[in-house]
Structure formats: C-alpha cells, structure tokens
Amino acid sequence: MDDPRVFLTDNALLDIEELWIQKRRLESCAQCEFLRNGTTCGQSGMLVSYRAGLLDAKCPHPAETKW
Numbered sequence: 001m002d003d004p005r006v007f008l009t010d011n012a013l014l015d016i017e018e019l020w021i022q023k024r025r026l027e028s029c030a031q032c033e034f035l036r037n038g039t040t041c042g043q044s045g046m047l048v049s050y051r052a053g054l055l056d057a058k059c060p061h062p063a064e065t066k067w
C-alpha cells in the first residue's frame with residue numbers, strides 16, 4: 001500500500017489533480033502584485049478562485065504569465 005491513490009477511481013484521480021493545479025495557481029496569485037482584496041485579479045477582473053479552476057485559462061499577467 002505505497003500509493004493510496006490506487007484505490008481511487010480515474011475520475012477521482014483527475015479531480016485531485018485539478019484541485020492540485022488550482023491550489024498551485026492560487027499560491028502564485030497570492031504572491032502577485034495584481035491581486036486585489038485577496039480575491040480578484042487586477043488584470044482580468046475575475047475572482048482568482050474561479051479563474052484558477054478553469055483548466056484552459058491562462059494567467060493574464062502582462063509581463064510574464066504565472067500559470
């Protein structure tokens with residue numbers, strides 16, 4: 001029982017991977033100078049918690065995309 005993920009379904013594994021991607025993105029946003037009120041991207045105007053969960057979305061940072 002080295003890897004507990006083997007007991008999850010493929011969909012559950014995918015969900016965990018998506019959550020992990022969102023978490024990493026939100027960590028980048030938390031360090032970003034464009035984050036407003038801890039919730040909103042100053043470049044896109046969107047809630048980062050929402051946008052970071054959209055797998056096809058890209059960070060709109062004007063100098064260098066963060067994710």
Ligand code: SF4
Pocket residue numbers: 028029030032033034035040041042043044048058059060061062066067
């Ligand atoms: S510019 Fe990118 S890293 Fe910065 S708050 Fe917006 S989405 Fe997050």
